[in-house]
């Protein structure tokens with residue numbers, strides 16, 4: 487083992503990989519981080535908001551140096567049908583509290599900062615080369631990687647290849663994620679001056695907003711829209727399940743959904759006069775706990791989205807905090823295992839144990855039923871936004887027609903959908919949330 491080229495090889499320099507490389511290098515390991523993009527973040531995408539707690543654990547004081555866009559202090563959730571939007575708007579000092587804070591980020595600058603931290607800590611980085619294979623010895627143990635002509639060995643490999651886990655599937659035998667567990671995300675970054683952002687979102691100077699949308703943004707398909715405010719731009723996009731996006735009954739391509747979303751009456755005034763400066767698309771694992779594969783192998787651990795670690799709750803989207811935390815825990819376990827001279831699956835078990843005790847597996851477990859609930863709840867994305875419009879019109883419209891009491895106006899709206907059915911759906915949702 488001591489004849490390996492490196493102590494640790496990290497495949498992929500996203501949130502999980504760069505954090506793992508930083509932690510391992512900081513502990514004195516020789517680390518090689520291999521990234522297929524020409525620079526860290528070149529191929530990466532996120533909606534836009536990182537919950538900072540996991541980052542702070544690795545990089546205390548990161549706020550003073552990381553390329554963060556805006557601290558999110560305003561939350562908005564909206565149900566929208568084609569002509570209306572029913573929004574829930576929230577702001578509180580608690581959202582800005584250290585430990586509960588979250589920030590809009592753009593992946594190119596953010597990932598480059600994270601990778602630079604790993605390099606400053608002593609990790610070597612190679613960009614523009616894809617790892618094609620995990621190299622195994624005769625006993626099946628991972629002993630390194632093959633990239634192009636080169637075979638490079640290590641005592642342990644940390645596999646952080648992201649949402650399309652080809653190496654995990656081909657070389658470790660982990661299952662391919664099923665179509666209903668995967669979503670496709672599409673996003674545009676739209677330039678807007680900081681003053682206009684603050685005016686349009688009613689924000690105090692420098693603060694940021696997050697908006698999540700359900701309904702017409704995905705043409706009634708399972709999924710949702712998102713909008714995050716950056717310093718001088720906004721990130722606007724949507725996510726919908728791959729099975730629905732490719733469904734023959736759905737004749738609207740995802741890019742057209744985004745164009746239609748931008749024209750929605752609740753969104754058009756926000757994006758008015760903006761210029762598209764970036765366009766990207768990416769897959770997102772949304773199967774929750776049910777898609778988390780084996781994470782420890784002889785000589786190898788799997789982290790971040792390569793291990794299915796992502797959660798879309800509709801009101802929270804989390805993947806980057808899971809990636810950072812799993813990268814840290816993997817690196818700590820690898821460092822310990824190398825110290826003991828045992829990087830077998832049993833020797834690396836500390837990774838799984840740390841994960842099980844942490845918020846990562848505990849949150850995935852708590853909300854393990856939510857992905858199936860959401861997938862089976864078609865009406866949430868189609869009929870509920872219309873129901874919200876009808877109910878809000880009943881509440882707010884005054885046109886001189888003598889008014890019935892509020893309950894008499896509201897009840898027919900709910901009754902025509904079936905009170906029992908609505909009750910059953912709400913109970914099911916509340917039980918899995």
Ligand SMILES: Cc1cc2nc3c(=O)[nH]c(=O)nc-3n(C[C@H](O)[C@H](O)[C@H](O)COP(=O)(O)OP(=O)(O)OC[C@H]3O[C@@H](n4cnc5c(N)ncnc54)[C@H](O)[C@@H]3O)c2cc1C
Nearest residue numbers: 498500501502522532533534535617648671790791805806
């Ligand atoms: C539309 C969308 C919206 C999202 N919104 C949010 C959000 O608001 N908040 C949030 O927390 N999360 C969000 N997520 C999820 C979040 O972006 C991911 O969970 C997170 O980026 C995962 O980090 P990672 O390091 O595991 O993978 P990635 O960041 O994808 O990094 C994987 C890296 O591995 C590299 N790589 C892959 N294969 C190879 C190979 N063979 N050789 C070398 N390098 C390789 C890739 O180029 C990439 O750099 C969103 C995702 C999408 C797509």
